[in-house]
Amino acid sequence: MITHIVMFKLKDRSAESIERTAQVLRDMEGKIDVLKHLEVGVDVLHSERSYDIALVTKFESMEALEAYQVHPVHKKVIEHMSQVRDASVSVDYVS
Template sequence: MITHIVMFKLKDNSPEAVNRTVQVLRNMEGKIDELRHIEVGTDILHSERSYDIALVTKFDSMDALQVYQVHPEHKKVIEHMTSVREASVSVDYES
C-alpha cells in the first residue's frame, strides 16, 4: 500500500476558507476508483509552523497513485488548490 500525505497552508485561513477547501478535498471520495482511503484534517494548534489542512490518501500501488494524479476529479482539486494555497508539502511512503 502507498500512503500519500499532503499538507496545505492556505492564503486565507479563515474558518470559511478552510471549510470550503476541506469540502473540495473530501469531494474526491467515491469518485476515483484507485483512491482506497481518504482522510482530511484541519489544524487545531494554529502555531506559527502549522499548516492548515492535511490530506492523507492510500493506494494499492505506485501505479494506482499515478492514475489518481491524472484523474479528472483530482485535476479539479489541483486547480482549486493552486488558487488557494500559499504552500504545500508532501510525503509518499510504503505502508
C-alpha cells in the first residue's frame, strides 16, 4: 500500500474558502477506481505555521498512484488547487 499525503495552504484562508476547497477534494471519492482511501482534514488550530487542508489517500501500488496522478477527475482537482493554493507539501510512503 502507498500512502500519499498532501497539505495545502490556501491564498484565501477564510472558513468558506477552505470548506469549498475541502469539498472539491472530497468529491473525488468514488470517482477514481485506483483510489482506495480518501480522507480530507481541515485544520482546527489556525496557527501561522498551520496548513489549511490535509489530503490523505491510499493506493495499492506505485502504478496505481501514477494512474491517479493523470486521471481526468484528479486533473480537474489539480486545476482548482493551482488557482487557490498558496503552498503545498507532500509525502509518499509505503504503508
